[in-house]
Amino acid sequence: MAKRIEVKGLDIYYDKFLAVQGVSMTIRPKAVTALIGPSGCGKSTFLRTLNRMHELVPKARVEGKVLMDDQDLYGANVDPVSVRRHIGMVFQRPNPFPTMSIYDNVAAGVKLNSKRMKRADLDDLVERSLKSANLWEEVKDRLGKPGSGLSGGQQQRLCIARAIAVQPDVLLMDEPCSALDPISTQAIEDLMLDLKSQYTIVIVTHNMQQAARVSDVTGFFNLKAVGEPGGLVEIDDTETIFSTPSNRATEDYISGRFG
Numbered sequence: 001m002a003k004r005i006e007v008k009g010l011d012i013y014y015d016k017f018l019a020v021q022g023v024s025m026t027i028r029p030k031a032v033t034a035l036i037g038p039s040g041c042g043k044s045t046f047l048r049t050l051n052r053m054h055e056l057v058p059k060a061r062v063e064g065k066v067l068m069d070d071q072d073l074y075g076a077n078v079d080p081v082s083v084r085r086h087i088g089m090v091f092q093r094p095n096p097f098p099t100m101s102i103y104d105n106v107a108a109g110v111k112l113n114s115k116r117m118k119r120a121d122l123d124d125l126v127e128r129s130l131k132s133a134n135l136w137e138e139v140k141d142r143l144g145k146p147g148s149g150l151s152g153g154q155q156q157r158l159c160i161a162r163a164i165a166v167q168p169d170v171l172l173m174d175e176p177c178s179a180l181d182p183i184s185t186q187a188i189e190d191l192m193l194d195l196k197s198q199y200t201i202v203i204v205t206h207n208m209q210q211a212a213r214v215s216d217v218t219g220f221f222n223l224k225a226v227g228e229p230g231g232l233v234e235i236d237d238t239e240t241i242f243s244t245p246s247n248r249a250t251e252d253y254i255s256g257r258f259g
């Protein structure tokens with residue numbers, strides 16, 4: 001659990017379009033890394049390369065390396081489905097399986113991985129995952145009801161419980177609060193702070209206050225110019241990025257001068 005990710009010289013393409021160029025960074029285990037930057041600079045694209053979801057887009061590919069505790073995730077013998085099992089993803093819009101019960105939503109990943117479990121063990125796993133996602137108390141009396149009947153914030157925590165249930169090493173979150181109200185947002189932020197004791201967490205956010213509140217490390221992505229590829233400008237401790245960034249573009253962005 002909680003593995004380190006090392007990205008080395010990563011170029012990311014959609015067919016012939018180079019969307020992101022030359023990203024190198026180390027993502028620390030048991031910490032929250034936030035990725036910020038203006039629209040279109042490639043934050044989400046980059047995030048999806050970390051668990052090989054990028055290549056689900058036809059003709060999308062990468063050059064360079066992504067290592068998880070020294071294992072090359074793009075190595076010849078690596079199964080992308082297994083990578084996605086170890087590196088979970090939570091999306092902008094909560095996407096529970098709408099007709100499935102709350103219980104089955106949490107158990108879905110484990111069942112998909114064709115792990116046969118005794119009912120009591122599965123019950124235990126569902127309970128632990130919902131507790132870790134700070135949702136158990138709110139749903140324990142209606143586990144058989146559809147996940148779609150929960151509020152947006154509860155649905156997002158259900159998706160986090162589903163991601164946690166398969167015991168990933170890393171959790172990727174792509175603007176996980178952008179569809180949520182402030183109270184649900186705070187619940188997810190609190191949850192991130194809890195979860196980082198066990199996981200490596202990478203979050204894309206448009207909300208700089210959120211990056212400042214939840215992350216230990218912040219990476220600023222930018223575009224040199226329209227039509228040019230995006231790239232990582234700098235990455236440092238969040239406190240440093242928000243107080244004394246070393247790059248002018250970072251300073252302009254965090255002080256609201258552009259983006």
Ligand SMILES: Nc1ncnc2c1ncn2[C@@H]1O[C@H](COP(=O)(O)OP(=O)(O)OP(=O)(O)O)[C@@H](O)[C@H]1O
Binds near residue numbers: 038230
């Ligand atoms: N499926 C796709 N096919 C082709 N190009 C894409 C695709 N998805 C994204 N792009 C392009 O890749 C570049 C980076 O987009 P991406 O969505 O990763 O940026 P972002 O920084 O996450 O933006 P935002 O903050 O607006 O979500 C953009 O030029 C975008 O148009």
